[in-house]
Amino acid sequence: ARGGWASAVSLRSVVPPPTSTRSRSGCSGIGGTVGHVGGGGTVELSAFGPVAFETDPFAFYPPPPPSIGGGEREDDGLGDWPFPDFDFYGSGLDVASYNSLIAGSEWEDAMRLLRDMRGEGISPDATSYRYALEACSRAARNNEAWELIEEMWRRNVDPDVPCYVAAISACRRAKDFESAGELLREMTDWGERPDLTRFHTTPRLAWDRDMRRSGCSVRNVLGWNGRGRLPDPPQGLPCWLLPAQEETAIAIAEHRAELRRVGWKVLSSAPEVVSRLGNKASFRDLARELGLEAALPKHYDDPESAEYPCVIKPAVGTWGKDTHIVYYAEECRRHGGDNVGSQYVLQELISGRMEYSTSLLCNNGEILDAVCTRYEYNREQYVWPNDVEEVGHDYVSVPAEHMDLMRRFLGGFSGVCNFNYKLRYDGAMCIFEVNPRVGGDLAFEVPRARARAFFEKLDSMFP
Secondary structure (H helix, E strand, O other), X not given: OOOHHHHOHHHHHHOOOOOOOOOOOOOOOOOOOOOOOOOOEEEEEOOOEEEEEOOOOOOOOOOOOOEEOOEEOOOOOOOOOOOXXXXXXXXOOOHHHHHHHHOOOOXXXXXXXXXXXXXXXXXXXXXXXXXXXXXXXXXXXXXHHHHHHHHHHHOOOOOOHHHHHHHHHHHHHOOOHHHHXXXXXXXXXXXXXXXXXXXXXXXXXXXXXXXXXXXXOEEOOOOOOOOOOOOOOXXXXXXEEEEOOHHHHHHHHHOHHHHHHOOEEOOOOOHHHHHHHHOHHHHHHHHHHXXXXXXXXXXXXXXXXXXXXEEEEEOOOOOOOOOEEEOOHHHHHHOOHHHEOOOEEEEEOOOOOEEEEEEEEEEOOEEEEEEEEEEEEOOOOOEOOEOOOEEEEEEEOOOHHHHHHHHHOOOOOOEEEEEEEEEOOOOOEEEEEEEOOOOHHHHOOOOHHHHHHHHHHHHHHOO
């Protein structure tokens, strides 16, 4: 509610609450004719009629009107309304107004004003946080500064260099050199021109903090998911538009000519090529046409023919959503088993604690660069990320025979893609899926210098 005591954030900031206990009855902030209340009694709300209150003068204490029934109001012994400027419907301040209050304030006031903003449904922007961080710097409040930086990332507010400089200063003045060094290293990892964006991965997936540390102006702050108006490229250097989800990859493929016309750099393929790789059911058809079905988990046409336990997963999807290990036919049907072949894929469960993710840079089926991450998990049978924990990961080379197998699937494909697979006991690849997009491995696990080289190669080969 915006009325009554429910919106009294700003009031509590400047006036301590009365010692008596407030009753919350009647404080809904519903508009109407408000009558005078004092020492218990009734208040008239035109929408609801008389409402009784406890014998507490602060139970409901709006500023009384100058007169009731045409005459002067009676003296209730409470004196004048002490908060003449208080607005029960919010302060009326916008972001710019709040920022002007935060600028130059003491750190306690700055933190309070940020809370007030959120309490009124106003989202602080980077300037709001920068002014609050500068207040923390002046007062040597290292812990508060650290938390403000973390809060900015959690709330998808893009911290800039001045924000980090103020946080580092706060830590140094508090002699917290370890935290200052950590923030400085992170900011340094952004590269020489952190104000520019050369690669946009889209849509936004909370990858930006790690992506920035690649040091070549890779960002993940664009909200476009492939629907609606085409996004405008950023000002400055030419910028690549790279998909981070399958539906965005298809949209970029469909609109690649238009995107280039408005100024984006795009490396993509025909939409049907992208869709066939990304759709798990279509990918199996492709494997069958190429005579490579043995490189995929065994496929089952229906729950009755499956060998249990096995895996059922959506034909289109990411991050293991709605993917399950099932142990009998009825359980399989509960998870969509009657739609195998159209909406779901039913396949062999491949055991093993090690799993591989290889990101490829391709042009018309030719592999230009490859980077592989090997993950170890704490279970032999699992579907990531459900009910499994990562033990560790490392950066490994890709054997030539694996590269050759992946290349055979990529006819006509241009762009970035990601193969996810395990190795069978004889060392043969068993490919779970191909994602025709930038994968999370490039965002998080691939060493930052190696990720930077991957993106720089894309930019240098397609100027």
